[in-house]
Amino acid sequence: MPQDPTERRVVVTGPPRRARRVPGQARPRTEIAEQTTLGHTYVRSLIRSQLRAALTVFAVLVLLVGPLPLVFAAAPQARRLTWVVLGFCLYGPLVLLARWYVRRAERNERDFVRLVEDR
Amino acid sequence: MNSAYTVPAVALVAVATAFVGAFGLRISRTTSDFYVASRTVGPRLNAAAISGEYLSAASFLGIAGLVLLQGPDMLWYPVGYTAGYLVLLLFVAAPLRRSGAYTLPDFAEARLASQGVRRLAGAFVVGVGWLYLLPQLQGAGLTLAVLTGAPDALGALIVAVVVVATVAAGGMRSITFVQAFQYWLKLTALLVPALFLVLAWQGDGQHLGSDLQGDGETVAEAGPGQGEVLLDGVQFVGQRGEGSSLLHWTRRMIEIRKQNPAFGLGSYTELQSSNPAVIAFLREYKDDLVLCVNNFSRFAQPTELDLSAFDGRHPVELIGGVRFPAIGELPYLLTLAGHGFYWFRLTKVASRIGRRV
Numbered sequence: 001m002p003q004d005p006t007e008r009r010v011v012v013t014g015p016p017r018r019a020r021r022v023p024g025q026a027r028p029r030t031e032i033a034e035q036t037t038l039g040h041t042y043v044r045s046l047i048r049s050q051l052r053a054a055l056t057v058f059a060v061l062v063l064l065v066g067p068l069p070l071v072f073a074a075a076p077q078a079r080r081l082t083w084v085v086l087g088f089c090l091y092g093p094l095v096l097l098a099r100w101y102v103r104r105a106e107r108n109e110r111d112f113v114r115l116v117e118d119r
Numbered sequence: 120m121n122s123a124y125t126v127p128a129v130a131l132v133a134v135a136t137a138f139v140g141a142f143g144l145r146i147s148r149t150t151s152d153f154y155v156a157s158r159t160v161g162p163r164l165n166a167a168a169i170s171g172e173y174l175s176a177a178s179f180l181g182i183a184g185l186v187l188l189q190g191p192d193m194l195w196y197p198v199g200y201t202a203g204y205l206v207l208l209l210f211v212a213a214p215l216r217r218s219g220a221y222t223l224p225d226f227a228e229a230r231l232a233s234q235g236v237r238r239l240a241g242a243f244v245v246g247v248g249w250l251y252l253l254p255q256l257q258g259a260g261l262t263l264a265v266l267t268g269a270p271d272a273l274g275a276l277i278v279a280v281v282v283v284a285t286v287a288a289g290g291m292r293s294i295t296f297v298q299a300f301q302y303w304l305k306l307t308a309l310l311v312p313a314l315f316l317v318l319a320w321q322g323d324g325q326h327l328g329s330d331l332q333g334d335g336e337t338v339a340e341a342g343p344g345q346g347e348v349l350l351d352g353v354q355f356v357g358q359r360g361e362g363s364s365l366l367h368w369t370r371r372m373i374e375i376r377k378q379n380p381a382f383g384l385g386s387y388t389e390l391q392s393s394n395p396a397v398i399a400f401l402r403e404y405k406d407d408l409v410l411c412v413n414n415f416s417r418f419a420q421p422t423e424l425d426l427s428a429f430d431g432r433h434p435v436e437l438i439g440g441v442r443f444p445a446i447g448e449l450p451y452l453l454t455l456a457g458h459g460f461y462w463f464r465l466t467k468v469a470s471r472i473g474r475r476v
Contacts, residue, residue, distance in 0.1 A: 054209040061205060079191055086194035094201050098208055105213055
């Protein structure tokens, strides 16, 4: 350890936020940079979580839109219902889905950064 | 619109586009600047730019026309675009941004580590761009030719020069500004007439009931309705008596469309026309039978229509209420002025005599 012990004590007592730039201490980072098996696992976990979020939103989209033709075929006032749903109502849920996905993806990234920086 | 206003209007839009593009110019030029505007474009601006791309004649008029012809099921098209954007976000845009790649071929190569895939993606991008640009340039040329009588290639040339100059000089930042600007321009150009039509439609609704109960053919006598009550503050109402003002003309068209439900609700059958510049179609709803004939050429055109199925009926021209000669076994001959059209109601002779007595 090249750093003197007094500085390290400050780090331990303070909240572990920024002063973590001690070499050898940010282990996950070097693991990732050196592409070890462990670093690979870290990155894979991030990619996996992002893919999971995308697939979840896609599944909700399919479940939301897929049954609509059946509903229109079964409904008595199909023309009116088609106008209301396809013309107006469907766009709100699509925007909400997109927003949920973006927030989820950003949170995954933040979690990953925290994991990498804090360990 | 006469062409006295058209040339300055087209010039104004072209200059404004170039100006907005110049506004987006940045002196420091990096790859990131050029491709992704150094990630400085916010969600609102980006949304306006993408919407500007999709708010076209094809999406606005095309979908309105499809809904008119084939019913509300055609609303699946805009739903498809929107859901497509969501899927694009999930599986292309977000991973591409995270990867740090700038273009799809870059991304394909980075992800699949293959030069061949990169070339294939590049070929697809160029192919899609080609297919997209061809009708755009053709449309630009056609529009300018129809509006001003300019040679066909001029519109395409103007668009190509303005867009290439903007992209080459300003990159993604400039083109985003330009597209956002065009979005608001197009939205205004579509919303103002739409709002005007809705107001006129609402305003003319009041005396509709009495007209519908009466003889649908006496439209020539229908005087000015209550529409001007609503639009009283509008400047050109003063001209309403003359029958030549835009307001009067629009109100007249709306009146006619309201008196003949076939326009909005009827079935659609296209008729064989002997002249390719003339499109004729029938719309039928209950006992209301309307024949529309449109001349898409700049010049006067004759056409012959096979109307033998309606032998013995009289076409009544709806705007003036004039009765045309009866339909016989032979093809029905019509001549139309340049960009002219007819709206006929095909009336049965018997019922007309019955109503007269």
